[in-house]
Amino acid sequence: MQVLVAGGAGYIGSHAVYQLIRAGHGVIVYDNLSTGQREAVHPEARFVQADIRDQTALETVFAQEAAAGRPVEVAMHFAAKLIVPESLTQPLAYYQNNVEGLRTMLAAMVERGVPNIVFSSTAAVYGEPISPVCLEDSPTLPINPYGETKLACERMIRWVCAAHGMNYAIFRYFNVAGADSSLQIGLNKDQLTHLIPLIMQSALGLRERLEIYGNDYDTPDGTCIRDYIHVSDLAQAHVLGAEYLTQNKGSLLANLGSGHGYSVSEVVAAAERMFSFKWGFAPRRAGDPAKLTADISRARELLGWQPQLSLEQMLRSDYDYRRKISEG
């Protein structure tokens, strides 16, 4: 199977590329390198530096691949802006890149007959959930422009696929962490609103102490409970999703998490067994629900997918990759 991976030089996209190549598939990475890195592109992938908002460039790649006898069967879309606070101050940039970018990519796919799309969505589409366990048919009420653009993209995909006889796999990710076992790729930018990057900064001595926001939530230890998924497990679901589409099994929308909740204190305790760092409690942050986890039974049933990697493996690989990068 030949797959075009838009955003394949970024954190999650590069892991999907590694897993696709390990599974024997052909890959074209298409990325404007706005936040991604050339070094993260697998050496066996063809690399095109271009923007998904450039329809002519995208169509040229689809046409070249078809002319070479290996037409693109699946396009994966990871190419988005994703920083929530930035989306609140620059909403138009988010609509431009995320929504207009997807519109252009779908237009190129329709024009060149590329039949399947795999799309990265997010738990942010659920907003502040009314139930602690999110199912795919839970209400979608995003509370920031980032989540809104992703929900608009999901809807666009459904309408376009229905109109043009295409199929989709839309995945809503929960908290993603960790690095590939090769340590060739990983997360080397900081999403400093996320727990695991904050722990890593503290463990690597880049931050004086980790702050835990609130210990008076209605949970067994008083700290918030979240669902963490290893990026390699997430990437594997994309390989299975692409194969599902090319086997003509239809379209799907599925949550991707571990299906297991860890409290902030549990994650910190697991990290403390491996690294040393200082931490302390701070007041609650606005808008943090007490408990938020994924129901992943749909991905399990439809794809035969099961997360394999533990919280400890997530923390260890994330740390090892960051240390490798910081040591040059």
Ligand SMILES: NC(=O)c1ccc[n+]([C@@H]2O[C@H](COP(=O)([O-])OP(=O)(O)OC[C@H]3O[C@@H](n4cnc5c(N)ncnc54)[C@H](O)[C@@H]3O)[C@@H](O)[C@H]2O)c1
């Ligand atoms: N990282 C997370 O925790 C998380 C959680 C939920 C959903 N997601 C989604 O997963 C996807 C990938 O996230 P990531 O963490 O790997 O981000 P990332 O910033 O590391 O990767 C995004 C990649 O897309 C490229 N890109 C962005 N806009 C582009 C454009 N217009 N044209 C071409 N290339 C473009 C960037 O250069 C980068 O390589 C995003 O769609 C994001 O919304 C991520």
